[in-house]
Amino acid sequence: MKQLTHFLEGFGSAVQLLFQSARYVGTLPRQRARFIDQCYVIGYTTLPIVAILCFFMGSVLALQSGYSMENFGAKQFIGSLVGLSFARELGPVIVAILVAGRVGSAITAELASMKVYQEVDALVTMNIPPARILVLPRLAAVLVMMPVLAIIGNLIGWFGGAVVCKYVESIAIEPEAYFSALRRYMKFQDVGTGLMKAEIFGFVVVLICCSIGLNTRGGPREIGASVTKAVVVSLISILVLDYFVTKALM
Amino acid sequence: MPAMNPPIHRNPITAVESPAVGVTIDGLTKNFGKFQALKNVSFSVEPGEIFVLMGPSGSGKSVLLKHIVGLEAATSGRVLINGQDATAEHTLERIRIALVFQAGALFNSLSVYDNLALYPREHRLGDEASIRDKVMRALQILSLENSAQKFPSELSGGMRKRVAIARALVMEPQLMLYDEPTSELDPVMGATISEIIATLKDEYHVTTIVVSHDRELALGIADRVGILMGGELVFLGPPASLRQPTDPRIADFFHPRIDLKNPRFKNLET
Numbered sequence: 277m278k279q280l281t282h283f284l285e286g287f288g289s290a291v292q293l294l295f296q297s298a299r300y301v302g303t304l305p306r307q308r309a310r311f312i313d314q315c316y317v318i319g320y321t322t323l324p325i326v327a328i329l330c331f332f333m334g335s336v337l338a339l340q341s342g343y344s345m346e347n348f349g350a351k352q353f354i355g356s357l358v359g360l361s362f363a364r365e366l367g368p369v370i371v372a373i374l375v376a377g378r379v380g381s382a383i384t385a386e387l388a389s390m391k392v393y394q395e396v397d398a399l400v401t402m403n404i405p406p407a408r409i410l411v412l413p414r415l416a417a418v419l420v421m422m423p424v425l426a427i428i429g430n431l432i433g434w435f436g437g438a439v440v441c442k443y444v445e446s447i448a449i450e451p452e453a454y455f456s457a458l459r460r461y462m463k464f465q466d467v468g469t470g471l472m473k474a475e476i477f478g479f480v481v482v483l484i485c486c487s488i489g490l491n492t493r494g495g496p497r498e499i500g501a502s503v504t505k506a507v508v509v510s511l512i513s514i515l516v517l518d519y520f521v522t523k524a525l526m
Numbered sequence: 527m528p529a530m531n532p533p534i535h536r537n538p539i540t541a542v543e544s545p546a547v548g549v550t551i552d553g554l555t556k557n558f559g560k561f562q563a564l565k566n567v568s569f570s571v572e573p574g575e576i577f578v579l580m581g582p583s584g585s586g587k588s589v590l591l592k593h594i595v596g597l598e599a600a601t602s603g604r605v606l607i608n609g610q611d612a613t614a615e616h617t618l619e620r621i622r623i624a625l626v627f628q629a630g631a632l633f634n635s636l637s638v639y640d641n642l643a644l645y646p647r648e649h650r651l652g653d654e655a656s657i658r659d660k661v662m663r664a665l666q667i668l669s670l671e672n673s674a675q676k677f678p679s680e681l682s683g684g685m686r687k688r689v690a691i692a693r694a695l696v697m698e699p700q701l702m703l704y705d706e707p708t709s710e711l712d713p714v715m716g717a718t719i720s721e722i723i724a725t726l727k728d729e730y731h732v733t734t735i736v737v738s739h740d741r742e743l744a745l746g747i748a749d750r751v752g753i754l755m756g757g758e759l760v761f762l763g764p765p766a767s768l769r770q771p772t773d774p775r776i777a778d779f780f781h782p783r784i785d786l787k788n789p790r791f792k793n794l795e796t
Contacts, residue, residue, distance in 0.1 A: 394631035401595045401625045402697065403618040404648045 286509070290487040296407035297415055307413050314417035318379050318482075319424060326374055330429040333366055334358055334436030342440070342447035351449060355457030358437035363462060363470045367430040369518060371422065372477030376510035380485035383414060384506035387489025388499040396490060411486045415479060422478035423471045430470065434458060469525045476521055481510045546573035546733050547621055547700045549594060553603035556589055556757075563589045565757040566603065571750075576727050576734040578744040578765070581754035582779060587737040588628070590754070591705055594735065595625045607701065621701065624694030628706040630686040632678040638665070638689050639674040642696045664692040668722065684715035691722060702726065704736040708743055716740060720747050741780055744768070753779070 304311060341357050387410060390396050399406050434455075441449040488506040492498050549571040556564040563586045571577040579587050592598040593605050596613050605612040607621055632641050642661040646652060652660075665671045668688040678686060687707060694702060704723065708716035720740075724747040727734050738744065744751050745765045753761035753776055761768070761776055771777045 390633075393634075394627050394629065395633055397592075397597055398625070398627060398631040398633070400597060401618075401623065402645050402648070404644070409648070 286487065286491075289491055290483050293407055293411060293487045293490070294415075294483055296405065297412045300405065300408040300412050303408055304412065304416055307409065310409065310413040311416055314413045315421055317382070318375065318414070318417050318478075319421035322371075322374060322378050322421075322425060323428065325378060326371055326425050326429050327432050329370055329374060330362075330367070330433040331436035333370060334362060334433030335440045337361060337366070337433075338437035338440040338447070339444060342444065342449075346446065351447060352453060353457055353461070354437065354441055354447065354449060355454035356461035359434055359458035359462045360466060362430050362433040362437075363466045364473075365470070365518075365522075367426050367433060368470045368474035368477060369514060371425045371429045371474055372481060372514045373511060375418070375422070375425070375478055376481045376485075376507055376514065379418075380481050380510050381503050381507050383482065383485040384489040384492075384503045385499060387486060388492035388502040391490055391492045392495060392499055406490060410490070411483075414482050414486060418478040418482040419475060422474045426471050426474035427467075430467070472525065473518065473521050477514050477517060480513055480517060484510050484513060545700075546731050547608045548573045548733065549701065549735065550606040550609075551590070551594075551603070552606065554590065554593060554600050554605065555602045556586070556593065556598065557601045563757050564593075564600075564754075567754070567757070567759045568603075569752055569759060569762055571733060571735055573733050574727070574731045575749045576724065576736065576747055577750050577752065578736045578738060578748035579752045579754060580737075580739055580741075580744055580779075582739065585754040586757045587754055588705055591625070591703055591735070591737050594701075595623055595703060622697050622699045623701045623703065624697045624699035625703040626687070626690045626694050626705065626707060628709060630678070630690040632686060632689055632693070634678050636677075637674070638670065638676050638678070638681070641678070641689060642693050645693070645697050660696055664695040667695060668692040683710050684712075684718070687711065687715075687719055688722070691719075691726075695726070699732060702732045702734045704734070704738070706738055706740075707736060708738060708740045713742075716743070719743075723747055755779075 337358050338354055341354050342351060345351050345354060345357075387396070390410070396406050396410075399409070438451045438454045441447050441454045442451055485506045488502050488509065492502040551567055551569050554564050554567045555562070567586075567590065579590065581587050589598060593600055594607070594612055596618060599613060607617055607623070610617045610620070632638075633644065636644065639661055642664055643657050646657045646660060651657065662671060662674070665674055668691055670685065670688055670692055673681065673685060673689070678689070681689065691704075691707075702723075707719050707723065711719065720743045723734060723736060723743075726732055727747075736743065736748070745768065748765045750763065751761065751765050751768060752759055755775060760773065761771075768776065768780060771780055
């Protein structure tokens with residue numbers, strides 16, 4: 277019962293924060309510097325880890341599917357399998373998980389320490405709503421950067437699959453054949469669905485991390501606890517949302 | 527007899543005159559679960575006055591200050607600033623209230639200059655050149671002009687307090703609140719901060735409420751003193767009457783003696 281109350285409180289405060297931030301959307305043009313700063317943090321600094329992870333996820337997917345599909349002579353479809361898996365599912369989920377771990381944790385840590393060390397209170401006494409300058413630029417930045425990260429993640433994942441297909445002897449499919457299969461069975465809608473999922477996951481992750489950070493009370497120990505909580509809640513939310521969003525977009 | 531006009535508050539930065547504000551605490555009670563932090567506290571602070579609120583640690587001083595600035599909601603009772611409810615959203619828009627936090631609450635990711643410029647920038651109080659003038663004037667008042675580009679982590683405790691006061695000054699406040707401004711400072715820096723508070727009041731007539739357990743500060747700069755003990759207001763009056771207190775609790779607070787035969791820690795609540 278207590279956990280349910282905590283969950284509902286957390287959900288309520290995240291929704292409240294969303295509405296508070298939405299009130300200040302008109303101030304975004306004059307928060308350009310903060311927005312660009314957050315785009316840099318969410319997008320540019322996450323890119324290397326997205327690239328490494330997506331490359332190897334694509335490679336492993338091609339390797340595993342090549343091993344299985346060889347048994348019933350369907351190796352030529354590896355390209356379409358890797359392409360569709362990445363575009364519709366793996367790309368957005370992996371990028372969202374990385375954003376939760378890499379950026380979400382940093383957001384929670386920063387906002388939680390600002391809360392604990394009374395910087396957030398100082399903003400309130402200055403009549404500067406924290407939702408306006410701390411939350412809104414981050415939400416706007418994640419909306420812009422998630423599709424970019426997802427597209428780059430997809431391309432690198434597909435490329436990883438192509439590398440494995442070419443250089444692993446048991447598969448030995450030329451890149452032309454691999455990408456031809458990928459193009460043949462994939463529609464633009466598949467990529468669009470994936471980007472929409474990435475957008476939703478990223479937005480929810482940043483909202484959760486901001487909300488948990490700003491609701492931190494106590495001292496340094498609670499900052500650590502908030503970061504852990506934010507990452508765990510974000511990961512669960514991504515996977516739960518994934519099911520419902522996938523179902524809704526089918 | 528003609529009615530007395532309220533004292534005129536002169537803006538520390540622009541020297542523009544505006545009426546000083548008064549604060550009324552009316553039957554304020556605050557409960558945290560079963561713990562009662564404030565028990566039906568009532569008093570008024572006159573416009574342009576320096577009011578020092580004293581009391582032992584945990585007596586509810588900082589909680590009361592947070593109510594004045596709207597950071598805490600009262601269980602019962604109310605706080606009025608110039609007759610307006612302090613918790614109402616429009617109060618902070620109409621009346622400029624600055625709180626100097628105990629630890630400074632400076633924005634660690636911003637330089638001293640940007641800490642001070644944040645308020646005027648966010649409220650669009652002029653172009654960048656006029657904001658720069660305001661910020662540099664505030665830094666000059668607090669003798670901090672050489673620290674403008676430093677970050678809070680590079681400052682000493684006393685400098686952080688002075689930056690926090692300078693940041694409050696840039697807000698051009700009508701009401702200044704200080705939470706333990708001399709804590710964690712050496713006696714000389716404590717005296718310096720007391721002088722700054724008194725000078726700001728004398729020169730600019732800012733209504734000032736100081737929460738402190740610094741006896742020297744209270745006796746040195748206060749117009750009136752209130753003493754909170756266990757959430758109750760046990761004394762309200764001029765600082766002179768605290769030199770020879772009659773209430774044994776206040777006498778013990780003001781002139782604590784080290785008694786090794788009957789140590790008081792044996793009677794502390796756990």
